[in-house]
Amino acid sequence: MASSIVLRITCMVLISMMVSAPLAHAAISCGSVTGNxxxxxxxxxxxxxxxxxxxxxxxISAINSAAKTTPDRQAVCECLKKAAGAVSSVNPAIIAGLPGKCGxxxxxxxxxxxxxKTVK
Structure with a gap:
């Protein structure tokens, strides 16, 4: 009986911690990145x-401007990383140089x- 009460209290504490924790997720989707x-x-x-x-x-400018937080920049980075790997028969230096060519x-x-994960 006592273990049941402890379990319920533990669950309530965990739930309240999750609800009160700040949401640290990206607001930018890979679909938005690739669409741009x-x-x-x-x-x-x-x-x-x-x-x-x-x-x-x-x-490129729109994506960069939209990535205002660290989670946004990390999400965009992951999307760009996947997109760079998905474009066949391309020199990786061309992709890496695009932002600079666009200013x-x-x-x-x-x-x-x-x-x-190291992007801030």
Missing amino acids: LVACITYVRNPGSGPVPPACCKG VNVPYKISTSTNC
Whole structure:
């Protein structure tokens, strides 16, 4: 009987801690990230075709501006990391160099080897 009471009290304490804890999750989805980068695919597959399309730079800028918190930046980093690995027959340096070509300062390298957990 006493163990049942202790179990109930423990559960109530844990639930109250979870409810009162701040939510530290990203508000940016991978769908939003990839949707903003669709205009970049043609360029990264054929970088000699001309300058980076303005719509690509606009998408990079929008993603970077939307990532205001550490969880947001880490989530975006993970999405970019997956997207960089999913685009076939592309030089990884082309993808990593896109923000710079667009004049956008992304605080981490866009690469399949980036440790997104260290992004602040």
